[in-house]
Every structure is written in structure tokens, then in C-alpha cells.
Amino acid sequence: MAKADAWRAPGGWNFAGLRGSGATNTPPGNARFIAAPAYKRLLAAEPLLRRSIPALIVIFLLVVAAARVMSLMAMKEDSEHASKAMLAIGAAQLSASLTSATAEAEPQADYAETLASDLARKAGFGGEHSVVLTDPGFVIVAATGAMKAHVGEPLDTVLNGGQPLFLFGPRAGVMEVSLAGETWHAALEFADDRKGAAVVLLSHEGLLAEWRRSVSLNLSLFLLTASVLVIILYAYLGQVSRAQTADRIYLEAHQRVDLALTRGRCGLWDWDLERGRMYWSRSMYEMLGYEPCDAMLSFGAVSEITHPDDLDMFDLANRILGGEIQQVDRVFRMRNAAGQWIWIRAKAQVNDPAAPDVHLIGIAVDITEQ
Numbered sequence: 505m506a507k508a509d510a511w512r513a514p515g516g517w518n519f520a521g522l523r524g525s526g527a528t529n530t531p532p533g534n535a536r537f538i539a540a541p542a543y544k545r546l547l548a549a550e551p552l553l554r555r556s557i558p559a560l561i562v563i564f565l566l567v568v569a570a571a572r573v574m575s576l577m578a579m580k581e582d583s584e585h586a587s588k589a590m591l592a593i594g595a596a597q598l599s600a601s602l603t604s605a606t607a608e609a610e611p612q613a614d615y616a617e618t619l620a621s622d623l624a625r626k627a628g629f630g631g632e633h634s635v636v637l638t639d640p641g642f643v644i645v646a647a648t649g650a651m652k653a654h655v656g657e658p659l660d661t662v663l664n665g666g667q668p669l670f671l672f673g674p675r676a677g678v679m680e681v682s683l684a685g686e687t688w689h690a691a692l693e694f695a696d697d698r699k700g701a702a703v704v705l706l707s708h709e710g711l712l713a714e715w716r717r718s719v720s721l722n723l724s725l726f727l728l729t730a731s732v733l734v735i736i737l738y739a740y741l742g743q744v745s746r747a748q749t750a751d752r753i754y755l756e757a758h759q760r761v762d763l764a765l766t767r768g769r770c771g772l773w774d775w776d777l778e779r780g781r782m783y784w785s786r787s788m789y790e791m792l793g794y795e796p797c798d799a800m801l802s803f804g805a806v807s808e809i810t811h812p813d814d815l816d817m818f819d820l821a822n823r824i825l826g827g828e829i830q831q832v833d834r835v836f837r838m839r840n841a842a843g844q845w846i847w848i849r850a851k852a853q854v855n856d857p858a859a860p861d862v863h864l865i866g867i868a869v870d871i872t873e874q
Contacts, residue, residue: 554744561733568729572722576715583715588678591691591704594635596674598623598702599693602637617646623704624648632710634688636703642670650683651705659703666690673701681705762786769870775852777821777862782806791870793841811837811845824864830854832866846872 601619620635629635634649642659644651654662660670664682669692678691687708694701762785765771771788775781780803789796792809807817814836823829832852837845852866 554741557740558737561737565726565730565733569726572726576719576722579718580712580715584711587706587711588689588691591678591689591706592674594623594629594704595691595693595702598635598637598704599695602700602702603695620646620648629704630710632707632713634705636705638701638703640699642701645700649705650707659701663688663690666692669703680708766790771868773850773852773866773868775821775864776800777825777864778860780821788868791868792838792846809839811839824854825862832864835871846870847874 598619601623620637623629624633624635629649631649634647634651636644636648636651636659637646638659639645644655644657644659644662647655651662660666662683663669666679666681668676669679669681669690673692673694676692678689681688681690683705688705689708689711690703690705692701692703765785765787769791771791772785773788774783776783781800782803783800786796803817803821810817815834820832824832830853832850835847835849838848840846847870848868849871850866850868852864855863855865
């Protein structure tokens, strides 16, 4: 009587005691083929995740782009400072050499070209640089690069916008000047007693050449990264779509199988012998009249509704684990939700006796009418 009271509730028998004794985790192993999809519990969050991943990728690309732009702008400023510093150093060195040559009374016109060429070679100046030497009247006596064609011409007529250089020399700093309509950067140093001037020029294109190479490299890497992420995003969205289609097909098939089992008064079950838990299909619950649930049922809960005169589940489990039997075909009684005993025929097969997790998987049929 005490046992019956544990199961009985107002309005008839229910399955609360049986359901409460089982775990709430999803079915493991072979039970999954009769269970709902593994991520069913995440269906509510899936639309949010599907929308957030593309947004996160876009945000990531924007952050990377902003960081690289800031870095490149800082790099541009540093490159300009370094290039202008090299112009000032080159002009100072050339001026010192010009002062030394003048002190030794060497002909400036004969020696100037050698000085200009040596400085360009030692400093590694290329075609984007020009080295110029002038006499006290700022007439060009030697030059390299683009200024070589202006030898013999006054420097102040060749360069536009460089008047502060001619007045203040190094105090004017590195200035932007115009040469044949193009922008150049120039640094000027006077020889002692203004017996001449040394000028080093760098074209604006040459000033930004290294920085533009860095921009090109960074842009290529960014586009490559963005392309890879777009491909990954496309693959992810495609996989999500295929997974949804597959799960929809699976659920439809699962529902058809469950409907067929319900109409045939049958049920599927998976008994995890190692852990003493059992999974029932929805049709199994409906066959016995209990409320379906996704919980794993405990060994004791199922044993309580099995007639002890017909089946000793503990002995059966020991014989299966001991390797004595691998197939089961039994007829026994089980108590339904109304408290009545119904006759059940169960046929099952051990999945793999040598497996770490031994499962007894089978089908149960209501044969009470027979």
C-alpha cells in the first residue's frame, strides 16, 4: 500500500515519481538516434548567434582597419621626420666638405662635382634625391639627379618658394619648394663666411615612397584577411543552412517513426547498463499513459513499475554484463499510469559486449489484447 501511495495522485496514476528519479541530461551513446537534435535547447538563441557572427566579423574588420590606418598615419609622420633629418644631415656634411675644400684653395668648380657625387654615393641617395653646390651668389656649380640639368643657373630662380632658405639657411629648416611644377623638400647649409652653399633636395614622391610601400603591404594583408573571413562566414552560413535542413528532415522522420510506433502500441528504449539509466521514446511513454519527458530514467524507477514475478531487471542486467546473454525476448507486465498491469513483449540486442558502455537497445510492444 505504501508503494502504491508513492505513485498515486489525485485523479489517477502519474509518472512524476518515475520522472523525478531520472537525470536531466541528454541521452548518450546510441540513444541519440531516437532523441531530438543535440542543439534543440539552443534553438531559441540560434537566430541571435546567426546574426551576431557576421556583425562581429564586420566589427573586427573595422577595428583592424582603424588600427592599421592610425598606425600608417603615425608611420607616415615618422617617415617624413626621418627623411627630413637625413636631408639636414646631408646638407651639413656637404657644407663641411665644401668649407674644407675652399680652405685648401682647391678650385670649387672642379672639385664641387666630386663632392656632390661622393655625398650622394655615401648617403645612399637615389634618383629621388638631388645634391647641389653653389657659389656665394647661389649659382649652381655642381649637382646630381634632377638638378644636374640646371648647372650654371641661379638656384633662387630654379627653386620657387625657397627664399627663406637663401636668407636664413639651416635656421629655415627643411622647406617645401617647387621645381618644374613638382613639390620637393630642400635643406640648405652655408659654407664658412658664406663662400658657397650646399643643398640637398628630395622629391615628395621619394619622401613617401617607403611609406607607400608599407601602405600597399598592409592593404594587401587586410584584403587577404577580410577575404578569408568572408569565406569562413559564407561557409558558416552555408553550414547553418544545411544543418537546419538536415535537422528538419530528421525531425520529420523522427515524428513519423514516433507516430507509427504510437499507433502500433510500440515503444523504443535504450538501457545504459553501466550507468543504470534508460531512455524511452515518446511512444513508450504514451503506450503506458505517462507524460513524455526528455529525462533519462533511473534503473530503480523503471524496476518499480515492472512486475517482480515476471522480470528481475537486476538479475537481467548482471547476466548481460557478465556476457551470458546478448539478446532479450521477454514477456512481462508493467504498470501504466492508471495503475493497471499491461502485458509487454520486449525484444532487444546488446550493442557491443566489448564496448566500454554496454547498451541494450530494443523495442517494446503492448500485447495485452493478445
